[in-house]
Amino acid sequence: MIYLKTREEIELMRESALLVSRTLGLIAAEIKPGVTPLYLDKLAEEYIRSNGGIPAFKGYQGAHGPFPATLCISINEEVVHGIPKDKPLLEGDIISVDCGVKKNGFFGDHAYSFAVGEIKEELKKLLQVTKECLYKGIEQMVSGNRIGDISYAIQQHAEKNGYGVVRELVGHGLGKNLHEEPEVPNYGSRGNGPKIKEGLVLAIEPMINLGKKNVKQLNDGWSIVTADGLPSAHFEHDVAIIDGKPEILSSFAFVEEALNKK
Numbered sequence: 485m486i487y488l489k490t491r492e493e494i495e496l497m498r499e500s501a502l503l504v505s506r507t508l509g510l511i512a513a514e515i516k517p518g519v520t521p522l523y524l525d526k527l528a529e530e531y532i533r534s535n536g537g538i539p540a541f542k543g544y545q546g547a548h549g550p551f552p553a554t555l556c557i558s559i560n561e562e563v564v565h566g567i568p569k570d571k572p573l574l575e576g577d578i579i580s581v582d583c584g585v586k587k588n589g590f591f592g593d594h595a596y597s598f599a600v601g602e603i604k605e606e607l608k609k610l611l612q613v614t615k616e617c618l619y620k621g622i623e624q625m626v627s628g629n630r631i632g633d634i635s636y637a638i639q640q641h642a643e644k645n646g647y648g649v650v651r652e653l654v655g656h657g658l659g660k661n662l663h664e665e666p667e668v669p670n671y672g673s674r675g676n677g678p679k680i681k682e683g684l685v686l687a688i689e690p691m692i693n694l695g696k697k698n699v700k701q702l703n704d705g706w707s708i709v710t711a712d713g714l715p716s717a718h719f720e721h722d723v724a725i726i727d728g729k730p731e732i733l734s735s736f737a738f739v740e741e742a743l744n745k746k
């Protein structure tokens with residue numbers, strides 16, 4: 485069942501989304517070689533709790549038990565759901581930082597992929613194109629279109645650039661639950677899937693691999709990695725349909741401000 489949101493509910497969701505956005509901004513300022521993902525995770529948890537939110541991923545039940553952290557930090561060949569560890573980040577790494585909060589009964593959930601220090605040109609391009617995929621998907625989120633129009637736009641842009649599009653993990657509806665219907669695959673065909681209607685709120689999240697599309701899960705029960713060991717990138721926004729058009733409730737402005745100061 486797809487839960488469409490009222491304007492009032494969307495405003496509450498914007499608050500939850502922006503708490504995630506500000507948390508990612510705080511993390512962006514701290515990312516550099518030598519810093520540990522575990523340290524970033526502690527910062528995020530303190531910030532979320534001191535701003536009236538609850539970390540949404542911590543304790544989230546998976547097939548093999550609860551997720552242990554506030555952030556999913558996925559490094560290089562890790563696609564998503566990486567568990568923050570105390571091993572320092574290295575110059576040249578790329579990391580996806582995914583963050584979820586619950587505030588006022590509603591969830592915010594989005595992600596940004598970062599460079600650690602200087603990275604190779606091919607990785608800069610992977611980050612750039614994955615972010616472009618996200619915005620190309622969002623452009624298609626208009627009343628009357630279908631979910632497949634979003635999926636198609638993302639897949640086309642990624643594959644045009646020679647990248648692999650992850651199939652096993654998808655975007656999703658967002659609201660009083662962290663994951664609601666409909667699923668939002670990053671691959672698909674135009675005119676397929678549920679219709680996009682006023683009040684729909686989606687977390688759109690392309691996961692794009694430098695190499696092939698295939699992924700596998702590590703023995704920790706969470707981390708998803710590319711099968712060929714090549715790097716992967718991930719960007720996510722929370723988007724609502726207002727007056728038939730997509731409005732991005734989350735914001736990368738806090739992240740970009742922090743990165744510009746570096």
Ligand code: MG
Nearest residue numbers: 582593594720
């Ligand atoms: Mg997420």
Ligand code: MG
Nearest residue numbers: 593687689720
């Ligand atoms: Mg998500």
